[in-house]
Amino acid sequence: MNKIKKITSYELFLPIMCFILVLLINVIKTPTFFEVSIKNGVFYGYIIDVINRASELVILAVGMTLVVASSGGTDISVGAVMSVAAALCCYILAGGQQTINAYQNPYVLGILLALVVGVVCGCFNGFLVAKMKIQPMVATLILFTAGRGIAQLITKGQITYIRVENYKLLGANIPGIPLPTTIFVVVIVVLITNIVLKKTALGLYIQSVGINAKASRLVGLKSSRIIFLTYVFCGLCAGIAGLMASSRIYSADANNIGLNMELDAILAVALGGNSLSGGKFTLLGSVIGAYTIQALTTTLYAMSVSADQLPVYKAIVVVIIVSLQSKEFKKIVRGLKDKKADGRKEEQVA
C-alpha cells in the first residue's frame, strides 16, 4: 500500500500516466505507431510526427508554466502573439509584397524583429499584470482579441507567402540531418530554461512569488519584477513558436497561426500536474503534458474529428483536471471517505 501511495504522490505521476494512456490507445488502434522508417535520409513515422508537431506547444507550455507559477493566472494571448510574430517576420522578409521568391531583407532581421515583437507583447502583458495589478486573464484578453487584428493589419488582410527554400528549414529538416529542426529548437529552449531556473535562484523566486507575492516582497524579492519577467519570457516563447508555425507553411496566415493554442498550452500546464493557482511547478511535467496533448490531437484527427470540433473534447478534459485539482473537490471526496469509514466503525461496534 505504502509503495503505491509513494508512486501516486510523485509529482510527475499524473502527466506520465496520461501520456502512457494516450500512447497505449494509439498502439492498440495503430500497431505501427512506434515504427520509424527512413525515407530520403529523413525519419518518418507517427511518433516522429507527434514529436515534431508538438514543438510549438512545448515551447508555449514552457512560457505558460512560468506565468502560471509566478502569477497564478494564465496568458491567453499566446496564440495571437504567435500570429503577430509570424506576420511581422513575413512582412519584413517580403518587404511588403504578397508573394516573394527571394528575401527583400536579411533573414536574420526578420527573425530578430519577430522575437522582439513577441517580447514587446510580453512586456505589455507584464506591465498590466505586474505594475497595474490587473487580473492576468483580463490583461491578456486585450491582446487575445486585438492581436489577430494587428496581424491582419500587418499582412493587409492577405496571406503573405515566402517561397524561399531556407525559410522552410525551421519547420522542416535541415539537409543531412534526419530529425526535424523543431526538435532541436525545443531541446535548446527547454534546456536553457531549465538550467537558468535550476542553476540560479530564479526558479525558487518564481515559486515563492507565486505562493505568496506579498510575503516574498517583504523578504526582499522584487515580486512585480519577477512576474513581469515571466510574462516577457512567455511573449518570447510565443514569438519563437510563431516563427516555427510560419515556417511550416512558409507563409503568414494571420487567422490560423496559433489558433486555439492558448487552450492547449493551459491544458499542457494543468496536465503536467501544475496547480493553475500558482506556486510550485515542474517544467518537465508541462513538457510531458504538451506531448500528451499532441498525441491526443493526432489520435482524435485519426478518428476523423475535425479541427473545429477538437476544442470540445479538450475543454472537457480541462474541466475534469481542474476540478480534480480543486481543494473543494478534494474536501468533498474526503468527506465521503470519512463517512464511509465512520459507517464501518459503527458496524464493528455493533
Place this chain on the structure above:
Amino acid sequence: MEKKKLKLNGNTYLLFITVLLFIVMYIAGIIIFHGKGFGRFQVLLNLFISNAGLIVIAAGMTIVMITGGIDISVGSVVALVCMLLAWMMENKGMDAIPALMIVLVVGLIFGVVQGFLVAYLKIQPFIVTLAGMFFARGLTAIISQEMISIKNEVFLSWANAKIYLPFGGTVNKKGVMLYPYVYPSVIIALLILIIVFIMLKYTKFGRSIYAVGGNEQSALLMGLNVKTIKLKAYILNGFLCSIGGFLFCLNTSAGFVEQAKGFEMEAIASSVIGGTLLTGGVGNVIGSLFGVLIKGTIETFITFQGTLSSWWTKITIAALLAFFIILQSLFAKAKEKVNKVS
C-alpha cells in the same frame, strides 16, 4: 464627511467619463461626417438595432463581474445559440417558439454548469469559462460546419417587424417624410436592461450580489449564502446570454461557426468602460449600455469612413479597454493612498 464624498466620486467618476466620452464621440462624428447624414436620428437608433444582443449580454456580464467573476464564454454561446436556432428550424423543421425555448434552456444549462464549477468547486472563473468558450464553439462546429441561413417565416417576421416612432423623422430627396424605426429586438433589450437595473438596485438578491463582490468574507459573516448567490448570478448570466444570442440572431438570421468571435471582449469592454470594477462590488448596467453605445459609435465611424478595415473596431475596443483598466487601477491606487493617509 469629506472622505465619504471622495469615495462616492471615485465610483461615479468612471461612469461620468464614459457618458461624456460617448457624447463627445457622437458630436465629433456629426461634425466629421456632416455631409453623410451622421446626425440623423436613425443613425442613433441603428446603434441600438445592431447592438441589441450585446446590450443584453453586457448586462449579464455586468452581473457576473459585480460578483467578482467573469465570463468569456459569451461569444461562443451566442454562436451556439444562433447555430442551434438555425439548425432546429431549417434542418429539423421545428417551429420558432419551441426552438427559442430550447435555446433558452441551453443558456441556462451553461449558466448552471459554469456557476457550479465557479461557486462550489472554487475554480477560477476564467479557466471555467475559457473551457466553456472552446466547448461551445466546438459544439457549434459539430452541429454544422457550414453556414445555415434562417428562412423560417415566423422567425423572419419577428426579425423584420419595423416599429416606427412618431417623431424625429427626416424628409428625403423625394419629399417623403421618413420616420425613424426600431426592431422589436431593441425594445426587448431595453426592457431587459430596465428589469436588470431594478433587480440590481432594489431587490434583496441584487444587493446581495454587490455584497458578495465587495467583500466575500464580510458577506459570508453577514449570513449571506455566498455560493448560492454566485451560482444564481451565473445562471442569470447564462439565461441573459441566450436571450442576447437570440436577439443577435434576429439581426443576422443565420448560424455559422465563426459567428460572434471576439464578442466576449466587446461585452467585457462595455462593462469595464461603463464603470464596472474588475475586482467586483461596483458596477451598473446603465454604464454598460453606454459602453455598448461607444463600441457601436466606433463601428459606425468605421463604416462611414469607408476605407478602414473592420479589424480596427477590435483594435480600438482593445485599446479603450486597456485605457479604462489602467484608469481603474490608478483610481484604486489613489483610493488606497487616501485611506492610508486618513
